[in-house]
Amino acid sequence: MPVVPRLQLTGITKAYPGVIANSEVSLTVLPGQTHAVLGENGAGKSTLMKIIYGSIKPDAGQVLFNGKPVNIRNPKEARALGISMVFQHFNLFDTITVAENVWLGLDKAQSLEQVTASITAKAAEYGLDIDPSRPVHTLSVGEMQRVEIIRALLTNPQLLILDEPTSVLTPQAVEKLFVVLKKLASEGCSILYISHKLHEIRELCNACTVLRGGKVTGVCNPAEESNASLSRLMIGAEPPQLEHRPQQAGSPVLTVKNLSLAREDQFGVDLNGISLTVHAGEVVGIAGVSGNGQKELLYALSGEDVRAPKGSVTMGKADVSSLHPGGRRKLGLHFVPEERLGRGAVPTLSLAQNMLLTRTESISAPKFAGGWIRVRQLEDHAARIIKAFNVKANGPTAAARSLSGGNLQKFIVGREIDAAPKLFIVSQPTWGVDVGAAAQIRGEILALRDAGCAVLVVSEELDELFEVSDRLHVIAHGRLSPSVPVAEATVEKIGEWMSGLWEGSGAAAAVEVAHG
Numbered sequence: 370m371p372v373v374p375r376l377q378l379t380g381i382t383k384a385y386p387g388v389i390a391n392s393e394v395s396l397t398v399l400p401g402q403t404h405a406v407l408g409e410n411g412a413g414k415s416t417l418m419k420i421i422y423g424s425i426k427p428d429a430g431q432v433l434f435n436g437k438p439v440n441i442r443n444p445k446e447a448r449a450l451g452i453s454m455v456f457q458h459f460n461l462f463d464t465i466t467v468a469e470n471v472w473l474g475l476d477k478a479q480s481l482e483q484v485t486a487s488i489t490a491k492a493a494e495y496g497l498d499i500d501p502s503r504p505v506h507t508l509s510v511g512e513m514q515r516v517e518i519i520r521a522l523l524t525n526p527q528l529l530i531l532d533e534p535t536s537v538l539t540p541q542a543v544e545k546l547f548v549v550l551k552k553l554a555s556e557g558c559s560i561l562y563i564s565h566k567l568h569e570i571r572e573l574c575n576a577c578t579v580l581r582g583g584k585v586t587g588v589c590n591p592a593e594e595s596n597a598s599l600s601r602l603m604i605g606a607e608p609p610q611l612e613h614r615p616q617q618a619g620s621p622v623l624t625v626k627n628l629s630l631a632r633e634d635q636f637g638v639d640l641n642g643i644s645l646t647v648h649a650g651e652v653v654g655i656a657g658v659s660g661n662g663q664k665e666l667l668y669a670l671s672g673e674d675v676r677a678p679k680g681s682v683t684m685g686k687a688d689v690s691s692l693h694p695g696g697r698r699k700l701g702l703h704f705v706p707e708e709r710l711g712r713g714a715v716p717t718l719s720l721a722q723n724m725l726l727t728r729t730e731s732i733s734a735p736k737f738a739g740g741w742i743r744v745r746q747l748e749d750h751a752a753r754i755i756k757a758f759n760v761k762a763n764g765p766t767a768a769a770r771s772l773s774g775g776n777l778q779k780f781i782v783g784r785e786i787d788a789a790p791k792l793f794i795v796s797q798p799t800w801g802v803d804v805g806a807a808a809q810i811r812g813e814i815l816a817l818r819d820a821g822c823a824v825l826v827v828s829e830e831l832d833e834l835f836e837v838s839d840r841l842h843v844i845a846h847g848r849l850s851p852s853v854p855v856a857e858a859t860v861e862k863i864g865e866w867m868s869g870l871w872e873g874s875g876a877a878a879a880v881e882v883a884h885g
């Protein structure tokens with residue numbers, strides 16, 4: 370007897386103004402299959418997953434679940450059928466415990482004690498180490514994701530959807546996640562897995578549907594493909610190789626001297642004696658697991674936090690320690706924050722209006738014309754960035770929130786690079802962007818450096834840092850390691866430093882004492 374597919378989509382179509390996000394999409398997922406959905410930014414992956422999970426209604430098409438036609442009107446109905454989804458951004462309340470968070474999402478017929486017991490049982494069954502009584506703010510991102518996964522598993526899903534689950538995880542946490550997913554699949558649960566990381570897809574998935582421009586362009590078994598062939602299926606080409614030419618660094622552009630800052634946010638990290646220099650024409654990378662002081666350091670460097678003591682942050686010869694972001698921008702600093710929506714862009718405003726957050730060329734000089742915005746010029750400027758950075762958007766008047774995650778990232782990075790900064794500081798430059806766009810952004814970072822810009826890149830992706838940086842630091846527990854030239858750095862050494870263990874670090878001393 371032929372196997373009844375767990376999920377079968379036929380002719381799924383969803384249009385937004387100016388774009389068909391899904392066009393006649395068909396997709397079949399078998400029981401126990403781990404099925405990747407692959408596609409460049411804006412290909413329609415998230416839209417399709419949200420349709421399956423009932424949070425978006427398709428314009429046309431049919432969904433069969435275990436062979437029966439279903440009309441999933443909302444996530445509650447999806448969960449009742451046995452479909453669960455773990456989103457890229459966690460939906461947890463910081464101030465309450467793990468168990469209380471899970472309890473909130475459940476039917477209140479169960480007591481908190483019963484929920485706690487089921488969390489402990491599920492955690493033990495899948496080797497997911499978690500203490501239900503811990504407040505969520507004390508957890509690392511990897512642990513928070515475990516909570517989301519346990520929450521999904523408690524609904525006993527037959528189909529689990531994961532949207533870019535590894536973008537915030539350390540390599541060790543990714544390995545742990547894969548063990549759990551492989552066990553789930555071996556028990557018959559089907560998994561839909563979205564990721565831009567091709568090696569993960571090849572390791573984990575035994576089927577793959579490729580989307581391009583909202584249409585299915587291929588179905589394959591990723592285990593039988595190479596990174597290059599998957600890349601060709603997805604973007605029609607292989608990402609270009611980067612050329613990292615040796616270059617003599619110039620004079621210091623950013624100098625941070627012994628910067629210590631107490632945390633402002635009770636869940637934040639204290640910065641402790643941070644010193645670093647970025648010269649003209651060099652890329653300095655900062656590696657580290659998020660939550661180790663990156664956020665606090667970037668606030669102090671961008672000017673969003675102006676508490677830095679006098680003389681601790683300088684740009685060229687100017688002491689900028691207490692200068693606000695606008696003042697630092699005038700000196701040539703351009704900054705791309707990690708949070709795209711909210712800090713990098715205002716979701717409800719158009720892309721053209723979002724230019725004004727950091728680019729003021731289209732505002733007429735107040736003394737001549739009262740500071741009016743030249744709308745046409747602003748839109749033309751946004752349109753140039755859209756074109757230069759291959760941003761998929763319905764023109765400069767499209768709202769920022771209508772863009773797919775990766776495309777908004779390309780726009781924001783493009784807006785800042787286009788300013789030809791003297792100092793460029795970027796956090797997670799290729800977060801959520803596809804392989805082609807990631808190569809493009811890294812190429813632009815190197816081109817900036819070759820043009821004499823001083824670049825500071827903060828990233829959790831070691832591969833990326835090794836590709837673009839000239840020198841590397843590691844941040845751990847609010848302290849910064851010494852820098853090493855990339856040519857002398859190894860993944861093992863940097864990995865070790867990521868737990869705070871470098872020569873001369875307080876943590877190393879503490880470990881030595883502990884080992885007696």
Ligand SMILES: Nc1ncnc2c1ncn2[C@@H]1O[C@H](COP(=O)(O)OP(=O)(O)OP(=O)(O)O)[C@@H](O)[C@H]1O
Nearest residue numbers: 385390410411412413414415416771772773774775
């Ligand atoms: N609410 C919306 N309004 C208008 N257009 C939208 C909306 N949501 C998505 N789109 C458009 O639909 C297309 C598909 O977007 P989707 O988020 O599904 O892509 P994706 O493949 O998940 O991309 P990424 O890898 O960047 O996350 C994009 O062109 C996007 O701009």
